[in-house]
Amino acid sequence: MNVRRLIPATAVAGASALALVTLSACSGSEAAGGGKNDGKVDVVASFYPMQYLAEQIGGEHVAVTSLTKPGVEPHDLELKPRQTSELRQADYVLYLKGIQPAVDDAIAQAGVENTVDAATLTQLESHGTGVGHDHGHDHGHEGEEHAGEEHGGHEGEEHGEENAAADPHVWLDPVKYAEVAKGVGASLAKADPAHAADYRKNTDTLVAKLKALDTRFAEGLKNTGTRTFITTHSAFGYLAERYGLEQEGVAGLDPESEPSPARIKELQAVAKRDKVTTVFFETLASDRTAKTLAGDTGLKTDVLDPLEGITDRSKGDDYIEVMESNLAALQKALGAK
Secondary structure, three states: OEOOOOEOOOOOOHHHHHHHOOOOHHHHHHHOOOOOOOOOEEEEEOOHHHHHHHHHHHHHHEEEEEOOOOOOOHHHOOOOHHHHHHHHHOOEEEEOOOOOHHHHHHHHHHOOOOEEEHHHHOOOEOOOOEHHHHHHHHHHHHHHHHOOOOOOOOOOHHHHHHOOOEEOOHHHOHHHHHHHHHHHHHHHHHHOHHHHHHHHHHHHHHHHHHHHHHHHHHHHOOOEOOOEEEEOOOOOHHHHHHOOOEEEEOOEOOOOOOOOHHHHHHHHHHHHHOOOOEEEEOOOOOOHHHHHHHHHHOOEEEEOOOOOOOOOOOOOOOHHHHHHHHHHHHHHHHOEO
16 A cells, blocks of 8 residues: 555644744734735645635635645645745744645745644544444444534544554544644634634634534435445545544555555455445546446446645535535435435
């Protein structure tokens, strides 16, 4: 399995990350881009999920630039000199360590004091290619207790502690994404105390939207004909665990990896056994593997978007809309009742 997307499971307490954010409103707005941004906090986000948080929580008080342009596969991003310069001049940097090696290196070299790693704001867990077989004993219990409960997002922490690597795709679980949002909101309030009340208000608004999204997923996936889905990009481990589903990845966390003949044979058996109807692929990677597998097994193909970027091919204009499209695709594929 290609593991270049995996990151060490060192889930640092969110408080330690927030303690690093001590941005002075004066130095931030005047010395590092305040003039060009009309006094706004100059925020550089690594890719779309971080950009969305910064824009939703920062509102009118921030000017957000994403290092990953629409349509660019974020994992393979190589920064241009201009982007590196923008990064060094930022007031506030928000990224998710482990997703983009080139960005991780550039951020470390830039030395921006006010840098927040979203991976430290929630608990990371390990998810393999066949997540369902690793965690299947937890799923039924989790699905039964989900509706109407307040979730801390720490189910399965023991898995992250037991394994040497962790899955960074936390934004695909609305509950974990809300945890990250709270951390970002708190850090922006510390960075720009003059607008702390607005950041807190915007954070509460976003968290409420994510909680409502979580409820829609829980209710929409409560009763289905099958609990198993096959995807070329094993990015949905947190989502699967949250809603009691079984993710079967074609070739691991790298959507460009080629599955082995043995893996293809195994997936064919899984599809038959679990009455799988669909092989999912993503918008920013080739659908060749999905179509090949689907053709060999008589299955359909559809898009399950890992939300690493928004393009004109995305089934929605923002995070919430695309996640709702993902829910509809899963309901159809799983035979929701």
